[in-house]
Amino acid sequence: MTTSPALVAVDWGTTSFRLWLLSRDGTVLAEHRSQEGMSEVAARGFETVLKDHLQTLSVPSDLPVVICGMAGSRQGWVEAGYIDTPADVTTIGASATVVPDTARQIIIIPGLAVRSESEPDVMRGEETQLLGAHLEMPGGERYCMPGTHSKWVSMNGPTVTGFETFMTGELFSALSGKTILTHSTDGEGKVDANDPAFLTGVRDGWARPEKTTHHLFSIRAGQLLYNHPADENRARLSGLLIGAEFAGARVRGDEQIGLVASGALQRLYQAALLACGVKVRNLDADVAVRRGLMESWQRFATTSGDRTHP
Amino acid sequence: MTTSPALVAVDWGTTSFRLWLLSRDGTVLAEHRSQEGMSEVAARGFETVLKDHLQTLSVPSDLPVVICGMAGSRQGWVEAGYIDTPADVTTIGASATVVPDTARQIIIIPGLAVRSESEPDVMRGEETQLLGAHLEMPGGERYCMPGTHSKWVSMNGPTVTGFETFMTGELFSALSGKTILTHSTDGEGKVDANDPAFLTGVRDGWARPEKTTHHLFSIRAGQLLYNHPADENRARLSGLLIGAEFAGARVRGDEQIGLVASGALQRLYQAALLACGVKVRNLDADVAVRRGLMESWQRFATTSGDRTHP
Structure with a gap:
């Protein structure tokens, strides 16, 4: 059984940064957290901030990085867009946005959107948790993801049929x-x-x-x-x-x-x-988002024909 | 018809001060407004602030002052308490609190309270508007007084049977x-x-x-x-x-x-x-609160046996 690092998984929210070094089977080899706010990060530059975190953990330079959360918003690093519901949550990795001009491969997972004129809604970061939840607890029809903006999600198999955010x-x-x-x-x-x-x-x-x-x-x-x-x-x-x-x-x-x-x-x-x-x-x-990030990377790698990574 | 001043009517809220010089029949002879916040007023002293406003309008030194609003709260000038519902709104003047040790007569109108363990509620200032509304628009069963904290009041004749505040x-x-x-x-x-x-x-x-x-x-x-x-x-x-x-x-x-x-x-x-x-x-x-302040003063003067004033 290998315990060599295979992927850097990052949940990059508005007020928190969580990074895990994962083996091919999802084992956590190292973890790093910080509470830098998005405005602070924007001022220093996303690439610089990420590089500093990666250096802290001495992450090998050829490991890919998969990111979810506000880093993919319009005010973030690179805009990763939204997939409209109904959406198959297992495919979000295939629609990841590649951050251009970086030494290592870095991708950002898109959010999900309810495109309705009367009651539009968006999520960014929770779609990756949701993918993890779908895989870890299959068969669920309703998920609650509480927080600053709580999400309630309806699922039919792997399909997100709709969701609502509460402030x-x-x-x-x-x-x-x-x-x-x-x-x-x-x-x-x-x-x-x-x-x-x-x-x-x-x-x-x-x-x-x-x-x-x-x-x-x-x-x-x-x-x-x-x-x-x-x-x-x-x-x-x-x-x-x-x-x-x-x-x-x-x-x-x-x-x-x-x-x-x-x-x-x-x-x-x-x-x-x-x-x-x-x-x-x-x-x-945390378990949910790590599983979702790993799964998204694998889907991305398969779809893009990149088989050199897990 | 006399137009000599008979009463100083004051609506003293958390962020606004409104003073009217009224004749015996309620005619507005002069008006003065300011936006001093309650904390600012507390620092300078309520009596000093009021005296300055009265001097601005050259108010005769023997005119009584009737006040409603947050000046009667625990953090205000002199605590004026609450009357519990159900309450006859025409009697609020009779329960006014006299500010002690002042050169002129100054009274503060009490608030109203819903004393319920599960859904308590309070108003302070609106009870005086409500008295004015009851007199100006008799027969109403429901009143809405919108604002920072909107009040909805149920009345049966002069009796406030209950009320609810919405933030x-x-x-x-x-x-x-x-x-x-x-x-x-x-x-x-x-x-x-x-x-x-x-x-x-x-x-x-x-x-x-x-x-x-x-x-x-x-x-x-x-x-x-x-x-x-x-x-x-x-x-x-x-x-x-x-x-x-x-x-x-x-x-x-x-x-x-x-x-x-x-x-x-x-x-x-x-x-x-x-x-x-x-x-x-x-x-x-404004019409409602002036009418309520004048009526409250008359009720206070009658009840306390003071017939030297309107």
Whole structure:
């Protein structure tokens, strides 16, 4: 069994960079993370930043690099476009964009788009996680990928039939950091997935999403009238927004959902889904994106006739 | 007919100060406005700030002052408390708080509170507008007072049976100023009440409020995929949030609503309500608050036995 490096897999988002050195069978040989923001990266230049990261891990100069995420956006390194839904997620690697004029081969995975005049939507990075999820947990019909912009995806076999994005994470940040709710929710503690205020918030948001912007103000009123503490208020805020997301995604208590997430977000969404009666299949988001990147590379190499690499 | 000044009426909010010199019959003899924020005022001292404004208008030293708004909050000048609903709005003046140790008589109107463990709510300032609206447009059962924190009030005669606050205005500011939607909505133009994007947004938010946080992201996607312009995006954002507020307030197409508002906000909400089939009775918010302040003073003077003033 070989453990020599075969591929550099990169998930390059707006505020985070994750790089893995993978063997041919997907084993992680080395890992590197940073929190450089996209604007910082743009100023230094994507190629320079990537080169620095590769040097840190002494990556052999002939290894190819496959990238997903915001590096492929219009404001990113090289625009990698979108594939319109319905789309076969197993083919995204075949449509990868080759970064021109680089010493090693570097490709960027395209995003997916719902091209609808009334309700357009886009994803970039999650399509690669989704490919990994489809391979690791085959047969799933619905996937939830929580985050700053949570994605809910409907699948039919390998085909993405549609998806919807909810601004849940960004709303939580904006509301808790930039509004009257800042005074009611400030503090350092993470929201606890078992906090009754979180779970009540989830159920309220799910059952009565039309009341969300009222329930939000009610958090402030509860602090004024009842001295509800900041931890409880933050938990309720998080729960209300996740519950409203579930309502928008038409979550039903009798369905099964593939949850692609990591860490604190995984715990919150799992607890929230279970509280709604949903059966959850879990897949770590890092495992999903690595599998998707490896698979995309193989598809790209096959399609482009490049068989010198894995 | 006398036109000598009888009362100083002040609406003192978080970011605005409005003062009117009124005759006994409510005629406006002079007006003064400023945009001092509450933190600025707190630093200089409420009494000093008020004295400066009164000097600007050469207000006689024996005229009483009646104040509503955030000056009566815990972080304000003197805390004026809340009256719990159900509450007779005509009696708010009788519960006014007297500011101690001042040369002239100064009173602050209390707010109203919905004291409910599950959905508490508060208003401060709007109760005085509401009193004015009840007197100017008697017989109304529902009032909408749009703003940073929009209030929807149910009345039975003079009794406020309940109310709900929606964070519509503050959400618009936070979303258009502090999120990914900033890029899609930036610009100086005001939202036009007749913009089809605004009215479509209202109807979408009203009909499918559970989709709001998805529709928000869709604005960004529409810019990426279709180059939808910022004016249109800002109009849709405003419409979606107002429509979701209508859904939360259970607006029905066959009802009549008293709209207490001024300027651009009045035009937007009127157009939005009409688009939903609602009959609108309009009252200017300044007229409403002046009438409420004058009425509150008279009630206070009667109750406290002070008959030396109007």
